[in-house]
Amino acid sequence: MPTRKTRGPNARGGKAASPSSKTDTGKSKADTRESSARSTVSGPAAATRGRKPSPDPLLAKLEASNDLAASMPFNANKALEYGEIATAPQPGPIQEAPDPAATASTLTETSASNKVGDGEPQLGSNAAIAPLDRVRADSSGREMTTNQAVPVADNQHSLRAGMRGPALLEDFILREKITHFDHERIPERIVHARGSAAHGYFECYEPLTRYTRASLFAQAGKRTPVFVRFSTVIGERGSTDTARDVRGFAVKFYTDQGNWDLVGNNMPIFFIQDAMKFPDLVHAAKPEPHFAVPQASTAHDTFWDFISLMPESTHMMMWVMSDRAIPRSYRMMQGFGVHTFRLINAQGESHFVKFHWEPVLGTHSLDWDEAVKISGADPDFHRRDLWEAIESGQFPEYELGLQIFTEEQAEGFSFDVLDATKIVPEELVPVMPVGRMVLNRNPDNFFAETEQVAFCAAHIVPGIDFSHDPLLAGRIHSYVDTQISRLGGPNFHEIPINAPVAEVHNNQRDGMHRQAIHRGRVSYEPNSLAGGCPFQTGERGFTSFPQAEMESKVRAKPKLFADHYTQATLFWNSQTPVEKAHIVRAFRFELSKVQVRAVRERMVASLVNVARDLAQPVADGLGMALPPALPKALEQAPKPEVDNSPALSLMARPGNDSIATRRIAILAADGMDGKAASAVHAALVAAGAVPRFVAARLGPVRTAQGESIEIEVTFEITPSVVYDAMVVPCGRQAATQLLSLGHALEFAKDQYRHAKPILAIGSGRDFIEGAGIAFTLPSGDPDSGLIHASVEEIDAVLPRFIEAVARHRHHAREMDPPTV
Incomplete structure (x- = not known):
């Protein structure tokens, strides 16, 4: 970490210098240097290097600046910028300042206050990289103030001329409050507007130095902070989570070499091959412009008109029409980098790579009828699911796998690896697990973090490089470009959630909403007035892979495309x-x-x-x-x-056989066997599931044992589609009551129709059969997902039910169209 450096013997506050000095003979001689130091124009012609440092702070600063500049009489690297030698960049020449004042903006930087700081500048430091705690705000026990920290006496009334008089323009408190409210919203993302995010970490399994010098892969057990945003693509910010759509899977790695954004999707390919067609694709998929319908849906004429005329989209449409487009949870879907990238090792050797994220919970999806109904019952279904899992300590986990192959291998494939509409089958190049990602913290504020985070495909780090994928080439530009308009200018990297943990030092300056306060007067390179700093790092920094280009400029695609x-x-x-x-x-x-x-x-x-x-x-x-x-x-x-x-x-990919976080409804009504129901509830909780008693109304339900069970949710607010399984307790009175409830009957039918596991205990079977549900499949075979047990058999049957829940769905009962 940078050390705190303060002034030496020439620090401000030392003995004041006299306006003249004595010669060796004792005669006075005018010293023009001190008066020059008190001007910002011109300076003495005589050389000052080698003289005894002046006790005058201004003169000492001037002399130190001159000495620093004189230590770099010419640009030693200039000759290295030409010819073959330029392909191996050298570190920039630097010199250490003889006095910290030489590179200061002002000598008054030693003045301190609780606003400007402690007056001890930290040289070589950028405090903007400090953890997010530096910008967290909490108002516990605090008075209300304006944005200017003026205490607010009354937050209930605007200032008026009398109780029935007009509001007054001088009410700066009202005007500030309303003005800020009027400007709270920022433009939503052009695509991927609807999203949810979480903090976590990536942990490397083993060093990958054979393939890459990227620091996050440098050693076993190394952890790198991440921020991950999941999203839909087409829908607007307020659209439903469960639309049939591609899901964004964007990961920001805060590495010690800078930020790397792996901006992927839950599908390994894309609709188009060239970025030139991206605006056309999005225009076709978005609501039709004449009446802005439909929302978050591709089921309309303009989309299919475009797709049917773009046969390269056919492969992607197979994925989008599959159940991958309606995941059960962000925690249960894969992620992919989509494009072919390069890994570059310390020797400059390159390998192609494809990135894969594998969920530990396995890949599970919704049924389409279920997805449609969830859109009405809980349009925040995926957002809520992610939040609740993390909040309850069930941290989502994914394994990162790499497909690594050489250019020579790629040339032998029957497809082009630069075509984003193609995969590399795992039978050709197996996926190698290299690390795991755990999401273990929810954001404190949705807007400050999830909405303002800026993912950019152009953000890569040393050891990772682009391929010549023509779609990737456009994404490298598009993401940066859209963040500038969405987040108000080129300084979006200074928004806390986007700031790296590695220090930022360059000569980019100014612009809207600038945060950094740069010390010194140098904002260019090469320079001598700042000792050459910040200096280029040479080959230790990012270097692009030197692939030879021998072809003519064309607008065309390779034949294999x-x-x-x-x-x-x-x-x-x-x-x-x-x-x-x-x-x-x-x-x-x-x-x-x-x-x-x-x-x-x-x-x-x-x-x-x-x-x-x-x-x-x-x-x-x-x-x-x-x-x-x-x-x-x-x-x-x-x-x-x-x-x-x-x-x-x-x-x-069925997952780890766990039922952790699976939501299971236990239907409740007066007269049910409370003892058996409570035993099932306890067993499911012990297995990590989230069982809930669901009934027609909130309040207590009287059990057959004369006790009461408190009902926390109803059929109205949590219909069948938000649960993964159902339990119907024993009790003839309860079964009769449930059969009289249309909501309960619909609940059971949806559970069956959507192939979910069902456990009926004792006379709970009467309710199942009364709902028109058979305990055997249409073929006459037993239904492995529909289990009946007596009260005495519960302990023996529960493991079987838990196994059925872990399987997620029992598709053998599906019918098209459904008969139940």
């Missing part, structure tokens, strides 16, 4: 029958909302190129004959290395 369907087919082939059925339903739903028949036909014709067993049921659902396949941009695509990849199925 034209293979639009091979990997879409790979994705389809890799899905389970249940997942395929959900993809068909999603296409059917979205395209059914499209008004223009020609657009529907064109899209189905594109799906024919993916798989006929996909296109045919979609066409049937739209009431149309299967159209001929669309012409392909590349009729003869290379033979793929992989035609089925189990890793592409959500079912491949």
